[in-house]
Amino acid sequence: MTSATDAMRIDPEEMRDAARRLLADKVDRRAGWEGRPDAGKALEADMGELGWFQLTAPEAQGGLGQPFDVLAPIYEEMGKSLAPVWLSSTMAAIDALNAAGTADAAEAITAVFEQGWRIAPLILPSGQSLARASLPMVPGVPGATHLLVVEEAGGAGALVAATAPGVTLAEVETWDLGRAYGSVVLSEVGDVACRLDAAQVLPVLRAHGELALAWDSIGGAAQCLAETVEYMLGRQQFGRAIASFQALKHRAADHKVAIELARSLVVRASDVFAVRGEDWQVLATQARILACEAYAAMAEDSIQLFGGVGFTWEYNPHLFLKRALVNQIIGGSPDELRDRVAADVCRRAMASRT
Amino acid sequence: MSEQDAIACLRIEIREWLAQNLPGNWRERQRGDDVAGFLAMQREWFGKLVEAGYATPHWPSEWPGGGRSLAEQIALFEELARGGAPRMSLFFVSLYHAAMTLVECGTDAQRARHLPAILKGEVWCQGFSEPGAGSDLAALRTRAERKGDRYIVSGQKIWSTLGHFADQCLLLVRTDSSGPKQAGITFLLMDMKSKGIDVRPIRQVTGDEEFAEIFLDEVEIPVENLVGKENEGWKVAQVTLSSERGLTLVELTERMALSLWRLVLAATGGTGDTAALDVSVARTVVDISARIEAMRAMLATLMENRIAGREAVGDASILKLAYSRLSRDFTALGLRLQGFAAMRDTGYVLGAGYETGNWMFDFLNSYQYNIAGGSNEIQRNIISERVLNMPREK
Numbered sequence: 001m002t003s004a005t006d007a008m009r010i011d012p013e014e015m016r017d018a019a020r021r022l023l024a025d026k027v028d029r030r031a032g033w034e035g036r037p038d039a040g041k042a043l044e045a046d047m048g049e050l051g052w053f054q055l056t057a058p059e060a061q062g063g064l065g066q067p068f069d070v071l072a073p074i075y076e077e078m079g080k081s082l083a084p085v086w087l088s089s090t091m092a093a094i095d096a097l098n099a100a101g102t103a104d105a106a107e108a109i110t111a112v113f114e115q116g117w118r119i120a121p122l123i124l125p126s127g128q129s130l131a132r133a134s135l136p137m138v139p140g141v142p143g144a145t146h147l148l149v150v151e152e153a154g155g156a157g158a159l160v161a162a163t164a165p166g167v168t169l170a171e172v173e174t175w176d177l178g179r180a181y182g183s184v185v186l187s188e189v190g191d192v193a194c195r196l197d198a199a200q201v202l203p204v205l206r207a208h209g210e211l212a213l214a215w216d217s218i219g220g221a222a223q224c225l226a227e228t229v230e231y232m233l234g235r236q237q238f239g240r241a242i243a244s245f246q247a248l249k250h251r252a253a254d255h256k257v258a259i260e261l262a263r264s265l266v267v268r269a270s271d272v273f274a275v276r277g278e279d280w281q282v283l284a285t286q287a288r289i290l291a292c293e294a295y296a297a298m299a300e301d302s303i304q305l306f307g308g309v310g311f312t313w314e315y316n317p318h319l320f321l322k323r324a325l326v327n328q329i330i331g332g333s334p335d336e337l338r339d340r341v342a343a344d345v346c347r348r349a350m351a352s353r354t
Numbered sequence: 355m356s357e358q359d360a361i362a363c364l365r366i367e368i369r370e371w372l373a374q375n376l377p378g379n380w381r382e383r384q385r386g387d388d389v390a391g392f393l394a395m396q397r398e399w400f401g402k403l404v405e406a407g408y409a410t411p412h413w414p415s416e417w418p419g420g421g422r423s424l425a426e427q428i429a430l431f432e433e434l435a436r437g438g439a440p441r442m443s444l445f446f447v448s449l450y451h452a453a454m455t456l457v458e459c460g461t462d463a464q465r466a467r468h469l470p471a472i473l474k475g476e477v478w479c480q481g482f483s484e485p486g487a488g489s490d491l492a493a494l495r496t497r498a499e500r501k502g503d504r505y506i507v508s509g510q511k512i513w514s515t516l517g518h519f520a521d522q523c524l525l526l527v528r529t530d531s532s533g534p535k536q537a538g539i540t541f542l543l544m545d546m547k548s549k550g551i552d553v554r555p556i557r558q559v560t561g562d563e564e565f566a567e568i569f570l571d572e573v574e575i576p577v578e579n580l581v582g583k584e585n586e587g588w589k590v591a592q593v594t595l596s597s598e599r600g601l602t603l604v605e606l607t608e609r610m611a612l613s614l615w616r617l618v619l620a621a622t623g624g625t626g627d628t629a630a631l632d633v634s635v636a637r638t639v640v641d642i643s644a645r646i647e648a649m650r651a652m653l654a655t656l657m658e659n660r661i662a663g664r665e666a667v668g669d670a671s672i673l674k675l676a677y678s679r680l681s682r683d684f685t686a687l688g689l690r691l692q693g694f695a696a697m698r699d700t701g702y703v704l705g706a707g708y709e710t711g712n713w714m715f716d717f718l719n720s721y722q723y724n725i726a727g728g729s730n731e732i733q734r735n736i737i738s739e740r741v742l743n744m745p746r747e748k
Contacts (some may be wrong), residue, residue, distance in 0.1 A: 218717035229742050244745035249738035253675070256737050261676045264655060265648035335637060342636035345643045346628040348615040348623075353626070 001259075010055075010066055015190045016073035022046060029082040029319065032177035040084040040180060041143065042116070047087060057094050061109040068211070068274040072267075075212045079219025082319055084178050086140035088212030093119035093148045095208045096158070096201040104194030108146075108159055119159070120144035121205050122184060123331065126153040130160070133186040139330065141182025142171040148203050149186070150198045150205065157196035176326045178319060208274055210337075212290040214266045215326045217295035220327075221259045224295070224320040225252065228302045235307060247304065255298045262290040279348075282341045289337055292328035297310035299324040361429050368408070368430060372437040375402050380440055385711065386701025396444040396705060397475060403442070404473050406571075408434075409449055412539040412599075414457060417469070424599065424661045431601050435608035440705040443564075444477060445711065446515055446598075452478035452524055454597035455541075459582050459590045464543065468522070470475065479520035481511040481544065481568055482591065488513075489732045491526075492535040492588065496570060498527035498542065500577070500584070505529075505542060507573045517566030518555045520546050524594060525575075530585050541587030541594075543579040550574070560702075560718045600657060600670065603677055609654055610684060611646050616638075617684070620691040620713065638687055645680050668741035678723040678730055687719045688713035 026046055031039030047053070053088045055070050057063025078087065094112060097105040107183060111117045118141040124133050129151055141147075147167065150157040162169055166189040171182045229252055232243035242248060269287035299321040303310040310317045328334060355363070377383070377398070384395055403409040406421025410432050415421025442449065453472055456465050468476065487494040496509025508528055514523070523544040523553070528537030546553070550573040555563035582590040619626050621635045629637075656673055659665045689696050692713050702710035710716055724730045738744040 025590035089645045116574065225742075229744060231410070233744070241745060246735075246747060249742075249744045250731070250734040252742055252744065253734035256741060257672050257675045257679075260672050261645065261648045261652060264652035265644060267655075268647065268651035286640065290644050290648060297441060330653065338637040338640040339633065342626060342631070342633075342640050345640050346631055346636060349618045349639070349643070350626050351614065351615075351617075353615040 008065070010064070010070050012069045012073050016077060018050065019074045022050065022091075023077055023081040023083055025273045027081045027083050029084070030316075031312070032084055032096055032179075033319065043083065044085050044087070044143070047085070048116065051082075052087070052092070053090060056091065057109050057112070058098055058106075061098075063094075063109065063115055068208075071302055072211070072215055072270045074110040075215035076219035079216035079221075079323075080223040082178050082220065082223075082323060083312050084180070086179055087279075088209060088216075089121055089140035090119045090143070090207050091116075092208035092212065093121050096121070096148060096205040098195075098201050100157075100196045101191040102194065102196075105196065107160075108194055116346045117145045117149050119142055119146045120182075121148045121149070121209065123202070124149060124151045127188075129154060129156065130158060130186055130189045131190070132188075133184070135184045137172055137174060139179065139181055141169055141184060142180040144169075144182075146193065147184065148196075148201070148205070150196070150202050150313050151200070152198075153158040155198045157201055158189075158192040159194045159196065160189055164189055166190070174326075175322050178323055179326075183236075183244040203281050206331075207281050209331060210268065210284045210288040211266070211306050212271055213330070214262075214269070214284075214291035217288075217291040217324065218259065218263050218266055220320055220323055221255070221262075221291075221295040221298045224298050224302050224317070224324075225255050225259065227316060228252070228298075229335070231306055242305075242307070251301060251305070253281050255294070255301065258294040258297060260323050262287070266291050279344075282344050285337050285341045286345075289334055292324070292334065293295075295320075295324040296328050356519055357423070358699050361425055362424055365429050365433055366666070370434040371406055371408070372433070372439060375406070375592045376437060376439055378464045381703050381706070381711075384440070384704045384706070387704055392704045393438065396442075399440050399629070400442065400445045400475065401600070402678065409442070410453075410473070412450070413453060418473075424527065427601060428604055428657055432608050435605050436612060438612075443705050444519060444547075445472075445475070446602075447480055447520075447524075448472045448476060448478040450598045450601075451480055451594045452522065455524060455581065455594045458593050461540075461578075461581075462535040463578065464581070469544075476522060477516070477520045478524060479514040479517035479546075479566070479568075480594070481517075481523045481525040482594075483513055484510060489729050491591075492539065494528060494539065496525075496527045498529050498540060498575070500529070501548045503577045505540075505575045505577065505580075507542070507570050507575055509570050511570070512556075512565075514553075514566045514568055515564060517554050518563070519567055520553075522546060523568065526587055526591055536588045538585050539587040539591070540584050541581040541590040542575050543581060544573065548573050548575070558718075560715050560723065562687060562715075562719075582648070596720055599660065600653070600673075603673065604653055604657065606681075607649050607677065610679065610681070611650060614643055614646065617642065617688055617691065620688050627633060627655075627740055635691065642680075642687060644682070645676075648688075649676055649680055650671075666741075668737050671728075671736040672741075674727060675730055675733045675737070679719075681720040681723050682717075685713060685717035689717045712727075714744065 026043045026177045028039050054063045055066045059065040094109055097109050120138055121136055142184035145162055147160045147161055166187045168185040169182050174181050180206050233241050234240045266287045272283050302317040306315055407628040410417055411422035411427045413420035426630040456468055484494050497504040498507045498520040519727055521545055525542045525544045526540060527540050550571040554567045556565045557563050560670055621631055652673055656669050696713045700712055702712040704716040739746050
């Protein structure tokens with residue numbers, strides 16, 4: 001939530017320009033795929049220096065008190081550039097800590113800027129707790145200084161240092177070589193930085209995370225479409241560019257429609273989330289479903305529209321495809337997301353009966 | 355008062371007016387009603403809208419109810435949809451296509467003759483498409499030859515909405531075939547009672563007759579019915595085609611959003627008990643609801659851009675494609691959820707949106723949005739060529 005007055009508002013389009021400049025300069029999007037390690041570290045340091053972690057944090061904690069609007073273009077541009085950083089992990093954690101509203105949580109937010117904390121959120125499924133948990137693949141764990149652990153069912157939550165007794169982290173290799181993942185094992189963790197109420201932090205953590213994935217997907221899908229069309233314009237068969245075949249043009253047009261339709265909902269859901277307006281949780285979930293579906297469909301088709309070379313490691317469609325499929329499944333499959341909001345959607349529909 | 359406050363006030367005013375004036379039983383009256391009943395209901399409702407000034411928000415300000423901004427017009431359409439009012443089916447072409455063409459391109463005499471008549475219920479249809487000129491409208495071949503002070507017109511028009519009830523017709527004819535096809539087209543106003551006109555309703559897959567064919571055999575049209583200049587009718591036709599400015603989609607999308615409960619009702623076997631909802635069905639409802647919300651958001655942005663004069667090429671095509679697919683999927687889901695019972699012809703409510711009460715009718719009817727206003731294939735050409743800059747079809 002924001003406390004910035006209108007005069008203090010940062011123009012989201014200025015943020016977009018800043019993000020574009022940084023990402024164009026610093027992102028080596030094939031680094032992870034070509035065995036050039038640590039691609040994300042320098043970029044994350046730059047983001048810290050530019051003050052991005054302060055953007056939406058409350059002013060009382062040393063933040064800039066901006067609404068979510070300023071993050072949306074950053075997430076979108078990161079999706080476009082395939083940036084190898086889980087910026088949204090720490091950003092969503094800041095939002096969630098702010099929602100917790102305790103003095104401990106407020107101090108933790110300040111520590112993100114002053115001590116360079118990087119936080120990986122971690123939602124424990126039913127049956128797991130701080131006493132005993134094992135998650136095989138958590139985004140942003142390599143490099144995280146802290147874990148924001150929330151029990152989905154039990155209602156407990158805590159911020160835990162990565163170095164606390166009972167916490168074991170290890171980097172894992174995934175198909176998404178563009179971003180880092182790690183396994184987490186918790187065993188009788190007692191030393192926590194602060195305790196949190198899951199009922200307060202979980203909805204914000206989820207909605208922020210879902211909108212970040214939605215924007216990453218919108219940016220990625222649009223970029224994937226642009227690169228696919230560009231390739232089709234250059235690739236000749238039967239003496240003409242394959243982009244001139246109507247069957248292929250119409251497929252590209254359908255992807256454009258799906259992406260723009262999804263983008264409209266992501267914009268709307270972000271606006272509503274920024275002010276925690278009506279249905280903010282449901283809209284964030286629906287926005288992610290639609291955006292990830294559009295991205296996955298685009299990236300899958302890109303492999304085919306590139307012809308034979310779409311199947312090679314050398315060309316880029318697989319970068320988008322792997323990222324799109326991860327975006328769609330991480331933290332909950334599309335059906336799990338649907339199940340989360342279905343009752344609300346149906347109940348509201350019946351309530352509007354005329 | 356700020357524009358926003360003014361619109362909020364307008365919304366309240368319309369809601370109050372609807373509470374007083376909307377015939378509460380119109381749906382019952384129109385379910386399975388005959389043509390005479392449909393026309394009577396349409397005239398009754400139109401009369402009330404005209405009297406309140408709600409039929410003409412887009413007309414110039416010297417007209418009663420006129421001079422309203424596009425934002426106010428959007429609010430009006432949304433409120434009429436939310437209030438569950440009948441659609442303005444019979445008079446839509448008169449109020450928008452005919453009136454706006456005359457306002458922008460007509461003569462003073464044409465305006466003086468037709469605009470007051472439209473408010474009294476003169477019904478107009480559009481004579482644009484032909485069997486060989488649909489997507490490729492400029493290929494039209496209906497011939498007009500000037501003889502003294504009249505044009506003699508012969509040919510065939512098709513897909514004229516409610517043409518069989520029309521008093522007047524916006525007619526595109528060919529007056530010159532020597533140059534490029536867009537040149538040589540002339541725009542005329544045709545009295546549907548003229549000699550030589552044969553109108554035949556087209557029965558659609560729904561069994562309904564919403565469109566007509568118009569056969570013209572040496573029909574005489576006075577030269578004073580020319581709109582714009584001879585051979586420059588293509589420009590006038592563009593004015594006609596852009597006259598409704600997206601308001602139809604605003605209305606239809608709003609009606610769809612407000613009909614989501616009908617899907618849930620069908621999904622629960624008519625009980626509305628959402629706790630008993632099948633998981634896979636509920637998931638599909640979530641997706642449809644997401645797409646409806648996305649469609650609403652996308653439309654709102656398009657209309658804002660239109661108001662601000664910064665609409666981008668292809669925006670309308672993207673919207674239209676998204677809508678036609680959503681409309682099909684929405685009605686197909688209703689059909690599937692209702693099961694075999696949906697195959698029973700229970701009669702449908704005339705003049706309604708997605709609330710005809712018969713999913714089979716709505717599903718069949720959804721196919722018209724793939725064609726009307728430019729086929730989906732033409733929209734895909736526009737998007738791929740003009741938005742994505744892919745090579746043009748030759």
